[in-house]
Amino acid sequence: MAVYTEVSDDELAAFLSGYDLGHVMSCKGIAEGVENTNYLLHMERGHFILTLYEKRVEEGDLPFFLGLMEHLSERGVSCPLPVHNARGAALGRLGGRPAALVTFLEGMSVRRPEARHCAMVGEALARLHSAGADFGLSRPNALSVEGWSELLGNAQASADKVAPGLAIALAGELAYLQKNWPTDLPAGVIHADLFPDNVFFLGGALSGLIDFYFACNDFFAYDLAICLNAWCFEQDSSFNVTKGMALLDAYARARPLSQAEVDALPILARGSALRFLLTRLVDWLDARDGALVKKKDPVEYLKKLRFHQQASSARDYGYMR
């Protein structure tokens, strides 16, 4: 949550004059999204989110992200829809940054997900995977197994501060994953960051998915493993198998899992736990001054990783089909 880039009223007015949305009636910097600066805009024609893309987002990836949101929206996935300006472009520049306007989604994220939320997320994730199948662009996942060596290098200093010997333990885990990582699972566009912060609910139903800025091409079941990590552990880092069952069952009803995907769940869960553990370790010592980034505790993911290291099959996550 951060406002990294402040925008003057003149710059904002000039930027918005390129859109057919009427006058701006209010503009509030919102504490949402760790990667970018977001403003909630009230225009005469409605409410929108204005995003200024900060350094961590590659400008060359923006057509993929914005195109994907548009593609998914058109196929009935409730997500922010990029607004095109009068020249037809979804991407502009503001405050020296690439910038885009997207529609505002109503809804609230849940702090403490229940099994019913996990089920709704499982179904939405499966629908996202299906809806993305015919998306024309692709983007490799820089944060999958090939990218973890470099991340581990960057995380080493933090790792030993978090727990002595952790860097070596992580190197061992990485070697195991590199050796055993699956190579031939159903793949396509995945969200790759579908944490509770990025899912809105309204009136007891899932109202939308946001923050597609880690989306990429990878195994569908890896996305599901990320959700197991993000949704199905309790505050004390114990795994809630009822939530796991709800998530996996709802996913599989909407998009059946192959046996290979089911068999791969434990290792995919290990990999995704390592991925978030590594990025949290890197971020731990690297938050920019002057902006509010609530640092996330790496230890949470160390505990999750240890759970996955003990898991022997998808049944340990509640998959009963």
Next chain:
Amino acid sequence: MAVYTEVSDDELAAFLSGYDLGHVMSCKGIAEGVENTNYLLHMERGHFILTLYEKRVEEGDLPFFLGLMEHLSERGVSCPLPVHNARGAALGRLGGRPAALVTFLEGMSVRRPEARHCAMVGEALARLHSAGADFGLSRPNALSVEGWSELLGNAQASADKVAPGLAIALAGELAYLQKNWPTDLPAGVIHADLFPDNVFFLGGALSGLIDFYFACNDFFAYDLAICLNAWCFEQDSSFNVTKGMALLDAYARARPLSQAEVDALPILARGSALRFLLTRLVDWLDARDGALVKKKDPVEYLKKLRFHQQASSARDYGYMR
């Protein structure tokens, strides 16, 4: 701008169930207000700001602040109107903090005010002073001349980091102000923090005043002197006499200034420059970790103070009546 206190969805729902505003449809932490945590709420019955009062606001002062906004609103001053819950209370508790809901004001603050904005602010300030005349509560100004000794004590360490010898220079200034501070000027409720951040404009007109959490009883002309500091200097800290004229003239048209008030403007401007210089010095080394507080440069107010030390009469600020 900060979100100091995070609120869980359950806590929020419980708090909002006490209001007759329908269901909550979205809730965004907004980067606004350096003192408190603010959320922009979309309820079925409209948009509201939810404020959680942080430590810097005395809980005992809240009835004054909330009552004042209500009083001013009723008298046609466009400002946030506190919403009463079903039990009739404007003040509740949320996330372990005192909390209140107020109506959302449309409009945008201006980053670089022009003379026309200064005129609108001058008029609005005069109307605020008149409308507050029959408000039943009072609150002494802890940040006026009696409070500056203590502030100076707290600011001394920072002062010498900002400029060697500054602490001693400030002590000299304070002694001058203590000796010469006026004692008998028209007084009443003042805003005391009417900076550009706290004034919204929409469609070329002033649409509202916000952030009454420094409001107190003091000389009306002191409030005007604060606005001279806040609105009429350029980015390079030079005083723009056209803006000063616009501010003072518009104020005096709506609430005529006495000769004593006019004569006191230079010393009141010195005092208000010292007040903001001192609080900025104190804040300079004291921003809380984990929350975005954009620290404001104390040197800006040192330059302004030096300008006021050279001023000999209200004419130096553009007052020509």
